[in-house]
Amino acid sequence: MENKEVVNINSEVQINDTINNQSPKKQSNKMSEKELIENVKLSISPKFQDWVLFKNGTYIIFDDITQVKNINDEAIAMMKEFGPVFAGGPAGDFNTIRLLKTEGWIVAGHGYGMYTYVSPTEIENKSPNDLEVGLFGRSKRDLDGKNPEIIFINKS
Secondary structure (H helix, E strand, C coil): CCCCCCCCCCCCCCHHHHHHCCCHHHHHEEEEEHHHHHHHHCCCCCCCEEEECCCCCCCEECCCCCCCCCCHHHHHHHHHHCCCCCCCCHHEEEEECCCCCCCCEEEECCCCCCCEECHHHCCCCCCCHHHHHHHHHHHHHHHHCCCCCCCEECCC
């Protein structure tokens, strides 16, 4: 993958401001669930077949789903543990990776196998840098962590 920049945002940055400060016009450009699912499918390497997608674009890849009793319960527990962003905590660190098979980025960070998809249509700036994309992705993950709602499960 091309662009792997680690950004540490453990400062006084308010993550939720990234979404809250988006104009109403941009917030109306939110993708449909179908569009989100299709873009996430394209963002994940085909070798990973077991994953769970949450409402705001955060997904968790499972290495061996046969070892998981209840995928819904496990995914929600992981999201509640690793999804919310707290100032000064490890959840503030992230990597921003530009995608090849679809437009957009994935934002990786705290929590093994947990990523958040960010579409260019969600970002107000037409040429965002890694920090802007990463902050926006972290704010989406924070929303999923605070109110986890599974919208899709992919099983091998």
